[in-house]
Amino acid sequence: MAMQERIREGAAGAILFDAAVSPQVEDDWFEPEAWRERGALRQQSGGRGGVAILDTPAGECVLRHYRRGGMVAKLMGDRYLWSGAEHTRSFAEFRLLGLIASLGLPSAQPVACRYVRAGLFYTADLMTRRIEHAQTLAECLASGQMDGEMAELVGALVARFHRAGIWHADLNAHNVLVTDDELYLIDFDRGRQRDSADSWQQANLARLRRSLVKLGAAAQGEAAFEEQLWKPLIYRYERTLRA
Known part of the structure; x- marks a missing residue:
């Protein structure tokens, strides 16, 4: 509508x-x-x-x-x-x-x-x-629900917004909502649409990574986080961005 x-x-x-x-x-x-x-x-x-x-x-x-x-x-x-x-x-x-x-x-x-x-x-x-029956990505991480498959879905979500030139000013795990059917990106205060550029896109991803690490995603070690979560997220992000 x-x-x-x-x-x-x-x-x-x-x-x-x-x-x-x-x-x-x-x-x-x-x-x-x-x-x-x-x-x-x-x-x-x-x-x-x-x-x-x-x-x-x-x-x-x-x-x-x-x-x-x-x-x-x-x-x-x-x-x-x-x-x-x-x-x-x-x-x-x-x-x-x-x-x-x-x-x-x-x-x-x-x-x-x-x-x-x-x-x-x-x-x-x-x-x-209100987006019904949703948890934040931070909540999913805290309850052990975030795995490689969910990380890929997050990567695809971010790439869809980046492909459209939508910049999120505070991309973190609290601003990603997860439902059984869909993932959502919320809280676009200070966000805007801008020309595509690798610089701001990578800065957005770095902010998301810092958020995940801060919330305990690397509790089992940096190497485990990299292999189990971050690499799947980036793989799907790059694949979706270039689709």
Whole structure:
């Protein structure tokens, strides 16, 4: 289904949504407490993402509040410098997800997003459809489910996005979702489509490798990790990239 992009502007910000998914989106859709009062807040977690799982008229959705990480978070928290609506983190990621969907690549379906402006700064939120019955690749690794076959599937997934010029700003094992039928790449904050180049593609892969090692994939030794997981991943990646 093609996206039907709509914008609803207000006094302090704007909401961008897909009318094909929901014909109307209200301000309180981005407030977890409003869903709690309706008995529709299924789960809420803290941390940098501020993620909530909701039962909405558009189906089960994930609501993420944008929040900075690292040292700058102590100064800025969840605020970003205003440079125009089109440059907000939420609008940019929403539209990139729409592009990804149009390319037939597996990711979260965008439902709605917003920004709220306050002087020189803004805050932002993004709502996507929840991918059901999914585990992160990190969870699969922790439970011993990641093997050479799954590593090959991950390599093919990354190659499909790279072949389309889709750059993920934070390619790690937490942003790969695994279901019985499909693998998905999620969380495209700061991502973009760019010209194909071996430099950024290899940097993306190196980031994924560091994530796997950090999460214990090389616990049995670097050589075992290389043979059992990384070589199968790279083999399928290169094969898919050149298909």
